[in-house]
Amino acid sequence: xxxxxxxxxxxxxxxxxxxxxxxxxxxxxxxxxxxxxxxxxxxxxxxxxxxxxxxxxxxxxxxxxxxxxxxxxxxxxxxxxxxxxxxxxxxxxxxxxxx
Amino acid sequence: xxxxxxxxxxxxxxxxxxxxxxxxxxxxxxxxxxxxxxxxxxxxxxxxxxxxxxxxxxxxxxxxxxxxxxxxxxxxxxxxxxxxxxxxxxxxxxxxxxxxxxxxxxxxxxxxxxxxxxxxxxxxxxxxxxxxxxxxxxxxxxxxxxxxxxxxxxxxxxxxxxxxxxxxxxxxxxxxxxxxxxxxxxxxxxxxxxxxxxxxxxxxxxxxxxxxxxxxxxxxxxxxxxxxxxxxxxxxxxxxxxxxxxxxxxxxxxxxxxxxxxxxxxxxxxxxxxxxxxxxxxxxxxxxxxxxxxxxxxxxxxxxxxxxxxxxxxxxxxxxxxxxxxxxxxxxxxxxxxxxxxxxxxxxxxxxxxxxxxxxxxxxxxxxxxxxxxxxxxxxxxxxxxxxxxxxxxxxxxxxxxxxxxxxxxxxxxxxxxxxxxxxxxxxxxxxxxxxxxxxxxxxxxxxxxxxxxxxxxxxxxxxxxxxxxxxxxxxxxxxxxxxxxxxxxxxxxxxxxxxxxxxxxxxxxxxxxxxxxxxxxxxxxxxxxxxxxxxxxxxxxxxxxxxxxxxxxxxxxxxxxxxxxxxxxxxxxxxxxxxxxxxxxxxxxxxxxxxxxxxxxxxxxxxxxxxxxxxxxxxxxxxxxxxxxxxxxxxxxxxxxxxxxxxxxxxxxxxxxx
Numbered sequence: 001x002x003x004x005x006x007x008x009x010x011x012x013x014x015x016x017x018x019x020x021x022x023x024x025x026x027x028x029x030x031x032x033x034x035x036x037x038x039x040x041x042x043x044x045x046x047x048x049x050x051x052x053x054x055x056x057x058x059x060x061x062x063x064x065x066x067x068x069x070x071x072x073x074x075x076x077x078x079x080x081x082x083x084x085x086x087x088x089x090x091x092x093x094x095x096x097x098x099x
Numbered sequence: 100x101x102x103x104x105x106x107x108x109x110x111x112x113x114x115x116x117x118x119x120x121x122x123x124x125x126x127x128x129x130x131x132x133x134x135x136x137x138x139x140x141x142x143x144x145x146x147x148x149x150x151x152x153x154x155x156x157x158x159x160x161x162x163x164x165x166x167x168x169x170x171x172x173x174x175x176x177x178x179x180x181x182x183x184x185x186x187x188x189x190x191x192x193x194x195x196x197x198x199x200x201x202x203x204x205x206x207x208x209x210x211x212x213x214x215x216x217x218x219x220x221x222x223x224x225x226x227x228x229x230x231x232x233x234x235x236x237x238x239x240x241x242x243x244x245x246x247x248x249x250x251x252x253x254x255x256x257x258x259x260x261x262x263x264x265x266x267x268x269x270x271x272x273x274x275x276x277x278x279x280x281x282x283x284x285x286x287x288x289x290x291x292x293x294x295x296x297x298x299x300x301x302x303x304x305x306x307x308x309x310x311x312x313x314x315x316x317x318x319x320x321x322x323x324x325x326x327x328x329x330x331x332x333x334x335x336x337x338x339x340x341x342x343x344x345x346x347x348x349x350x351x352x353x354x355x356x357x358x359x360x361x362x363x364x365x366x367x368x369x370x371x372x373x374x375x376x377x378x379x380x381x382x383x384x385x386x387x388x389x390x391x392x393x394x395x396x397x398x399x400x401x402x403x404x405x406x407x408x409x410x411x412x413x414x415x416x417x418x419x420x421x422x423x424x425x426x427x428x429x430x431x432x433x434x435x436x437x438x439x440x441x442x443x444x445x446x447x448x449x450x451x452x453x454x455x456x457x458x459x460x461x462x463x464x465x466x467x468x469x470x471x472x473x474x475x476x477x478x479x480x481x482x483x484x485x486x487x488x489x490x491x492x493x494x495x496x497x498x499x500x501x502x503x504x505x506x507x508x509x510x511x512x513x514x515x516x517x518x519x520x521x522x523x524x525x526x527x528x529x530x531x532x533x534x535x536x537x538x539x540x541x542x543x544x545x546x547x548x549x550x551x552x553x554x555x556x557x558x559x560x561x562x563x564x565x566x567x568x569x570x571x572x573x574x575x576x577x578x579x580x581x582x583x584x585x586x587x588x589x590x591x592x593x594x595x596x597x598x599x600x601x602x603x604x605x606x607x608x609x610x611x612x613x614x615x616x617x618x619x620x621x622x623x624x625x626x627x628x629x630x631x632x633x634x635x636x637x638x639x640x641x642x643x644x645x646x647x648x649x650x651x652x653x654x655x656x657x658x659x660x661x662x663x664x665x666x667x668x669x670x671x672x673x674x675x676x677x678x679x680x681x682x683x684x685x686x687x688x689x690x691x692x693x694x695x696x697x698x699x700x701x702x703x704x705x706x707x708x709x710x711x712x713x714x715x716x717x718x719x720x721x722x723x724x725x726x727x728x729x730x731x732x733x734x735x736x737x738x739x740x741x742x743x744x745x746x747x748x749x750x751x752x753x754x755x756x757x758x
Contacts, residue, residue, distance in 0.1 A: 022743055094736040 006047035013040035027078050027088040034074075038067045104157035105167055108188050111147045111154070111200060112235040118143035118228035126221035133220050140224030141207040144231060148200040155193055164614055165189075166305065168241045175244070182302060187241035191615045194439060194608075195238035195371055198446050202363045203231050205582035209454050210355040212579035213461055223263060223353065230256035234364050238371060242303040243292045246372075250288065250336065253365045254281045260360060261352040273351040280345040284335015291328035294321065308378050308618065317382040317622070326379050326386035330393075333369030338420050339427060340397045344683055346420055350412040354457030357412060362419045362453050363446035370423070370442050373430040374615070380430070381619030387431050388531055391522070394427025395535035395542075400680070402545035406552070407676035409663065410477045411456045414553050418503070419449055421542055425518050428535055433623040434521035435616040436597065436609045441518055443608075444510035444593040448502040451586035455496040458575040458583065459557060462489060466564060466571035474565070478663040479553065484562035488572040491580050493558045495587040500554050502590040504547035505644040510593030512641070515543065517599065520636050524626045540643055547647025552655055560657025601633050 013036055020033030042060045049056030082088050100106055121139050125132055161167070166189035175182040207227060214223050230253060237249025254277075262274030296302055298321055299310040315322040333339065338346035349361045360366070373380055373390060380387050398421045405417035422445050429438035462485070463476035474481050486493040502509035505516065519539050526533035562569055574580065598604020660666075669677045678684075735741075 018746060022739065022746060025739075090738050093738060 007044060010040045010043040010047065013037075013043065025089050025091055027081070027090055027093075030090065031071075031074050031078065035067060035071070038063060100169075101157075101161060101163075101167055103161060104153045105161065105188055106169070107150065108154050108169065108186055108239065109171070110150045111196065112232050112239065114143040114147045114150070115228050115232035115235060119225050119232060122221050122225035122228055126219075126225050130218070130221050133215070136221045136224050137211045140228060141204065141211060143228060144200060144204040144207045147231070147235075148197075148204045151193075151196045151200045154188065155197060158188060158193060163189075166192075166241075168305065170241075179300060180296065180302070182242060182244050184245060185241035185303070186239040186245075187304060188239070189615065190612050191371070191374060191439065192238050194443065194612070196235065198443050199231065199234050199238065199364050202446050202450050202586075203234075203359060205585055206355050206359040206363070206450060206454065209358075209457065209579050209582045210353075212576050213355055213457055214353060217353075219263065223260075226256055226259050226263070227356070227359070230260070230360060230365070234368075237368055241305070243295065243307075244302055246375075247288060247292065250332075250368060251285065253360070253368065254278065254285070254336070257281075257349065257360050257365055260356040261349045263352050263356070267351075270351040273345075273348040277345040277349050280342050281335045284332045284342055287328040287331025287335070291325050291332065294325045294328065298322075298325070304375065308376075311378055311382065312618075315379075315382060318384055322379055323383040323385050326376070326383045327389065329372060329376060329379070330369075330386060330390055333372055333390075333427070334393065335369075336372075337366050337369030337423050337427070339369070339393050339424065340400060343397060343401065343420050344679075344686065347413055347416040347679070350410070350416050354412065354453060354460055357416070358450045358453030358457065361416070362449040366419065366423055367426065367442045367446070370426040370430055370438050373427070374435045374439055377430070377433075377435050377616060377619040378622075381433060381622040387433065388529075389431070391428050391431025391532065391535050394424045394429075394431055395522075395538035396424070397421065398424030398428060398542040399538045399545070400424075402542045402549065404676055404679050405549040406545060407669065407673055409479050409666075409677075410475075411459065411479050411482070411553065411557060412453070412477055414479075414549060415449070415452050415456060418452075418546065418549065419445075421546065422449065422503070424542070425515060425539065428522055428539060429518040432518075432521045432525050432532060432535075433619060434518060435619065436612050437514065437517040437521050439612060440597045440608050441511075441514035443596065444502070444514040444590070447586055447589040447593045448499040448509075448511055451495060451499040451583060451590050452503070454579070454583055454586065455492050455499065458489065458492045458579055459485060461575050461579070462572050463564065465573070466568040469571040470565070470567045472565065472568065475663055479556040480660050480663040480666055481563055481565075482557045483560045483564070483657055483660065484558070485572065486558040487562075488569075489558075489574045491574055492583065495583045496554060496558070498587045499590050500550045501648075502593075504550055504648055505543055505640055506648075507641060508594060510590050512644075513594035513597060513599070516637055516640050517597070519543070519640055520628070520633060523636055524628050525623075527626050527628075528624075540639070543640060544643045544647045547644045548651045551648045551651035555652065555655055555657050556660065560660070563660060563662045565662075601630065601637070 017033045017035075017037035017040060020036070021030050024030055024033065042063055045056040045060045045063070078088055081093065085092050118139055122136055125136055125139075129135075158167070166187045168185055168187045170183045170185040172184050173181070174184045207224075210223070210227065214220055217223060233249045233252025233256060235249070237246055237253060240246035240249055258274045258278040261277050262271045265271045265274075292302060295307055299307050299314045301307055301310065311322075315325075334342045346361060346366065350357055352361075380390065401417045401420035401424065405414050405421065408414045408417060422441070426438045426441050426445070429435075429441060459482065460476050463482065467474055467476055498509065502511040505512045507513075519536060522532050522536040522539060526536055562572075564572065595604075597606055597608035599606050668674070675681070733744075
């Protein structure tokens, strides 16, 4: 069946997403990596839905809806940060650290 | 509910409370509305007195043998302990009710004149009304806890009024001393209450006294402990040895306060308590002996101190302690009527003495105020010859002096004679009481002596106030002399309350109080005394009073006195008496200093500073700071680091959960 390859692809995609979040500095790229992780999870849901019922597929719609909302908010925040700092690099976002 | 005016007994305390609320409000809103304050302050008391009289006559109409109890609401319902807010009207509480509202009204009226120019006028009357409220709760309460509320409340008002002029540290300290001394006594009262509940399962007077004969063994440890703890409460509130030292200091308050609280009413609460519990005390012979012994000793001891005091109010204060000793001698002997009788007559003549001295101080103070002099307006060495300026005050003071000395037919004669006769009668069966009787006799001699001394130094001989001041010495206004005259009539005629059979009187107070004294009277067999020996006792008492008065008049030379400013130090024994037998110094050495040392060195410097502050509070703070300093490197401020840590954490959790 197609189950194992699908889960494998999903795992690879998720790992790429995590690695991107961890090691990239550009906020846009990190944001895209987050989306990649979400979609990797979506793929898992759909793949497992074949054996375990329709619940997984329905859940994917919810994840997509939330991801869309998150994209809107996240991009707006990045835009605001860019206006403020003239940069979207995470290294410049260190207001929490004193001094 | 009885369907008569007795049902309205709640009006008396409610009126006093209303006066407190109104005057208290005025004290904040408009402190200078003195006319309004006077009308409210004295008015509520006069109405309360009218209520008391109406209740009294309605009670007479009921012909009640038992106490009438009014339960208003449930206060502390805990399992088998059911305490109601309840008032009890019976023969004893009615006597107290009439004394408190009657003498209280007169003293309120006197205060209108005495405190006229005081900036704290409204506050003063608010406190005074509050005091009357609590005093009425004390005497009307139908159970120990309700009485205790009044007991504590009057203590609070006493504290507030002693320190009324709190700008002077000495006055504030005197208030605190009274408060702390009373706490020691209150501890005894509370322990006694716990033990009474434990023994009888109730705290209502009626239930306790009904169960006591079966629940407690006469002469047993339990009843002896209960009564001794109760008496500890009395020694605090009623200024008996060993807790009496606060009362003389309490004279720091305004003089009408001394008259009302520290002579006529509050300090007699202990006598009332013993009279109320006469059954318990009759069941505990040892306690009775302690009560009578302490009373007799206090009567004598305080009288010796009064011999050498120069402050006119201090003389009266020690005199009060001494007279309270007589009352305890009476109730300890089982002569409950004698104790309550002396309580009532003492309320009349001691209130009169204090108000009379207030009138003198008022005049002295005004005279010194006119000349901007800072002499002591209460020191008898600055007085002398005042009878020329204040004839009315002198006359009424003489009546009170003769009454307290026990000259027939004035009030004090009958009551004091009854106490001494009772002590002597019991002495036939138990010799200890003969000693107490002897103490009482000597105290009577000293009483006559120091009171005559007070009169002689204050009102006779040359005037020592000062040349300029003499022109300003006047009699007090009528609002002050009026109450004095009423009290003088009461002091003269108060003995009619209870003229004994010996003088073909009806002994009305004795018969009136019989329902109260009945339970203990059956336990203490009355010793029959023949009429001839009674006459002998009366003769001795009167002779002693006359010796005291004449002796003082002959021995003391007021013309040799010099004003306080230039007076020489006392020498020898006189100095010991003037310094009050150094009891205050002894207490200071035995209790105050060790306590201060223990508090300062052990509690403060060791436990508080070293252990609690250094190790506890600051130690915890230092520990938190060190922990924070050690973990600072975790906070890089880089989002990337946080995410990395987060991912590592998730991986660890997954590994633990799945592996």
